[in-house]
Amino acid sequence: MANSQKKYIFITGGVASSLGKGLAAASIASLLERRGIRINMLKMDPYINVDPGTMSPTQHGEVFVTDDGAETDLDLGHYERFTSLTLSKQSNFTTGQVYLKVIEQEREGKYLGKTVQVVPHVTDEIKRRIHLAADDADILIGEIGGTIGDIESLPYVESIRQFAHDVGQENVLFVHLVLIPYLDAAGELKSKPAQHSVKELRSQGLFPHVIICRSDREIEESIMDKISLFCNVPKENVFQSLDLDSIYKVPLNFHAQGLDEKITQILGIWSSSPKVADLEKVVYNFNNPLREVKIGIVGKYTELVESYKSLDEALKHGALAHQLKLVPVYVDSEEIEKKGADKLLSDVQGVLVPGGFGQRGTEGKIAAIKYARENKMPFFGICLGMQLAIIEYARNICGLSEATSEEFNTGGDHLVHYMEGQTRDGAKGGSMRLGSYDCELLEGSRTKEIYGQKNIQERHRHRLEVNNFYVEKLKENGLIISGRNPELDLVETIEIKDHPFFIACQYHPEFKSRPYAAHPIFSEFIKEADKYGK
Known part of the structure; x- marks a missing residue:
């Protein structure tokens, strides 16, 4: 200047x-x-x-x-x-x-x-x-x-x-x-x-x-x-x-x-x-897509796109990186509870379950995760999406039929519980686990391969975490804990082997994605979704 x-x-x-x-x-x-x-x-x-x-x-x-x-x-x-x-x-x-x-x-x-x-x-x-x-x-x-x-x-x-x-x-x-x-x-x-x-x-x-x-x-x-x-x-x-x-x-x-x-x-x-x-280059890829990729976004705020703004943009960035046109399909998780996941997700190439709060619609999200896991359809879970993926796996693979989250205020096995210092009834404003935290990725994991490095930092916004009491049982039954916070020993990322793409994370990677530099997980998710059914 x-x-x-x-x-x-x-x-x-x-x-x-x-x-x-x-x-x-x-x-x-x-x-x-x-x-x-x-x-x-x-x-x-x-x-x-x-x-x-x-x-x-x-x-x-x-x-x-x-x-x-x-x-x-x-x-x-x-x-x-x-x-x-x-x-x-x-x-x-x-x-x-x-x-x-x-x-x-x-x-x-x-x-x-x-x-x-x-x-x-x-x-x-x-x-x-x-x-x-x-x-x-x-x-x-x-x-x-x-x-x-x-x-x-x-x-x-x-x-x-x-x-x-x-x-x-x-x-x-x-x-x-x-x-x-x-x-x-x-x-x-x-x-x-x-x-x-x-x-x-x-x-x-x-x-x-x-x-x-x-x-x-x-x-x-x-x-x-x-x-x-x-x-x-x-x-x-x-x-x-x-x-x-x-x-x-x-x-x-x-x-x-x-x-x-x-x-x-x-x-x-x-x-x-x-x-x-x-x-x-971003505009060129947008104007000249090679083909479409359909992603089912399963949530409860599906009537308002602004509710998932960063998420929608990060998905677009992933599509632009491969010169594809994103076709987002917003699926109300309560509709899945009524009609079944096969009816509402059979036409998409990948399923994303985003973050959120409260119990409403969670059984529909769990059904969507089960559908993606069993049909080898690319699945990506974020925050609550990861917690529900853990619950689905515990119920249907580990035999813990009562698996649930403490947030839902029900009995059973609390595979997800409130973090230390967090409660259901405390002050709400600015009191969650917020901001950037370290995550150490597991050698040989798909997540580490995607990031290309062992130590990453990502942004968080949550009160609940995976209950470490159940981690060994989950691992014995084949769930890979691919990322942990080294300081507090919290589960940060999970994945499943022998699946084209089944990754979920406690953090919000969408906050760090850019149109000319798509977040690596979104980019890989879209790439695998593009292959689905071919």
Whole structure:
């Protein structure tokens, strides 16, 4: 970077939520990083929950876990997948965390008897966290969750307004993402909602430098002219973000429009053109698949894809690595309980049972695992998926017909039990085994062969573990414990011999997969699924 002054890009959204601010932020970051600029990213969430860990996946989508054990917004998954960043708890904060800190400081007498207010105390805490997230970076890309006009987001808008004043307006760039809806009845796109959104933003003291127009179709010049004129933004600073058949096309689409070039111009940064060969290869493989591969994803949140966001993306990465088109088949595990696994899984080439909580639908997942094991169909289990694979094996191979998990609050053999310090009834927020832990892989195991190394680190999010009391009996009956945590002697991975692919792990490998570097287990799972039935 020619200019040594730290720069900041803040991204807001208007008209409606779920427009893709996270993808826009990730795509901008992807291009700037590929220009050789040191970046960092931040998601500011206006909700009052301390973190999304206690929120239902159907409410908020998946919880993304960082190496250092933070439960964060799913947008951080996009940030990591589109860049080389490994994010931390400093990369995401919520109103809940901000108020918690301010109230703690008030109780400790840190405000010297002053009346504690949103301005300056809450806004100062937000600004402090922005500075913290910008450490070790030339540019911080910060995204504010929610929609402009929400009561919840007001302190954040005020904070970034002040922040620009503090660090110098020339060092801050505001990007506003708006919806340009198409009205069927009128047969045309409408710019008025976007104009009102910018008007609302300006009334709060923020003046966007760049506007990105989100639409499901090409936006004609006259609409772009209107946006430029009525929102007081130069025409060359108005860009489109159209619906694309792959999210991995978004950075290249922005680059083709010159968005990254425009950002570097406005911020006075000199940099080279972005190196996008790896992204182009991903897009080429997506556009030119050799054939399809059908994977059955057996879960209880199958009606909402956002619940398994990282998982879905990791499966796509595995398919892209082999130039295949992923066809995900979401199977409700409760439907398997009613109709049988053979009815619902006979058409897929591999079965994946993801993580989850609670007893609902678990017997259907166990039936799916049994079906995959007996039919030599590639099977991959993650977190709860591994625990249920252990229970299925114990019941049907080891003769432990009462095998179950302590989580399900039933009698019988607890092959899966609460870890030390974990209980069913304790405090829920941030209290699980979270973040990156070591795993030592067994010499000669399939899992070690896939990873190509003995010692690995993967991210966890669980309260329960395999009960070591039963491990010898499982091994005597042919189950291979292929990975262990050396410090606590926990079962981390299992596999079955004489099966094309039967691997399950306690950790969540999907969190570390990238489109241009698929996670090795997902890549191998897809490769074996592609062979199934041939």
